[in-house]
Amino acid sequence: MNTSDVRETVRERYGKVAEMTDGEPSGCCGSSCGCGTTVSMEGLGYSAEQREAIPQGADLGLGCGNPLGHAAVKPGETILDLGSGAGIDAFLASHETGPTGRVIGVDMTASMLARARSNAAKGGFQNVEFRLGEIENLPVADGTVDVIISNCVINLSPDKGRVFSEALRALRPGGRMVVSDLVLVADLPESVRTSIEAYVGCVAGASTKEDYLALARDAGFERVEVLEEKAYGVAGFGPDEETAAATARAVRSVKVRVYKPAA
Numbered sequence: 736m737n738t739s740d741v742r743e744t745v746r747e748r749y750g751k752v753a754e755m756t757d758g759e760p761s762g763c764c765g766s767s768c769g770c771g772t773t774v775s776m777e778g779l780g781y782s783a784e785q786r787e788a789i790p791q792g793a794d795l796g797l798g799c800g801n802p803l804g805h806a807a808v809k810p811g812e813t814i815l816d817l818g819s820g821a822g823i824d825a826f827l828a829s830h831e832t833g834p835t836g837r838v839i840g841v842d843m844t845a846s847m848l849a850r851a852r853s854n855a856a857k858g859g860f861q862n863v864e865f866r867l868g869e870i871e872n873l874p875v876a877d878g879t880v881d882v883i884i885s886n887c888v889i890n891l892s893p894d895k896g897r898v899f900s901e902a903l904r905a906l907r908p909g910g911r912m913v914v915s916d917l918v919l920v921a922d923l924p925e926s927v928r929t930s931i932e933a934y935v936g937c938v939a940g941a942s943t944k945e946d947y948l949a950l951a952r953d954a955g956f957e958r959v960e961v962l963e964e965k966a967y968g969v970a971g972f973g974p975d976e977e978t979a980a981a982t983a984r985a986v987r988s989v990k991v992r993v994y995k996p997a998a
Contacts, residue, residue: 738893741934742869745891746844748935752795753821753846779915780804785827790858792850793823799887799937799988800915803827805962806992811835812881815905817870817898817914818842818888822851822863828884829863839880840865841873871897875905883912890917890941891934899954909997912956913990917967918944921985924978938986948991956993963990 776786776794780801786794797820808814808831816825819840828838842848842865851865868874870885871894883902892898902912919941923933933939942950944961951959967988 741893749844750846753850789823789826790854793821793854795821800990802884802886802913802915806882806913808832814838815880815883816840817885820847822854824886825863829860838863841868843869873901873905877904878907880905881910885914890937896950899951903955906995910995913992915990917941918947918987918989919985920987923985924981927982951993957996958994961989
């Protein structure tokens with residue numbers, strides 16, 4: 736599939752996730768609907784207080800960690816969420832930056848945006864807005880963002896280098912980016928690597944850990960560091976148990992933090 740086909744397939748599948756779920760996590764990792772996990776919010780690094788702070792329907796079970804855990808958001812900062820989905824991390828960032836701050840969520844799926852905007856209205860979030868756009872072409876002005884977060888989204892991009900370049904452009908000098916994402920530490924089985932279902936499931940499109948970090952450096956980021964790394968419970972990929980086990984061994988959930996140079 737070419738880049739346009741991949742992007743349209745991802746858009747279609749995640750649109751279905753937004754439309755088919757009814758305020759509960761989809762838990763669809765390994766099926767045809769998209770990324771997702773049956774791991775609880777606590778298991779992904781969210782606190783009980785954070786779980787209670789989001790509107791019902793904001794968590795669709797599509798993340799692989801909590802990028803805010805290492806973002807050190809300060810009151811009054813502007814936060815940009817890449818691939819904001821139904822809004823879970825944008826709403827949590829809203830609480831951290833406070834009424835003097837601002838949160839911008841960007842997503843390319845119209846039905847996800849509709850769901851996020853509905854959730855924002857339900858929760859009374861006045862400092863959060865959601866914009867339609869692709870993370871490779873951010874609808875954000877140069878140098879206007881203090882912090883960028885993203886949760887299990889960059890792996891879906893067919894042009895990850897462009898994502899990091901756009902993030903660098905949007906950040907103010909000295910700004911930081913913290914992402915939770917899936918990377919590879921071994922080769923995927925061929926049947927998984929070439930599967931569009933595995934791509935939509937955040938596996939086949941993942942980069943190796945080394946390539947992922949190199950893309951951030953090549954874009955111009957500095958202080959590139961892996962803050963956390965652990966196995967991730969992907970399931971259902973491959974025609975047999977051996978293939979599924981090899982896939983699970985190859986995939987890691989990581990939290991990565993990078994900085995735009997101050998000058």
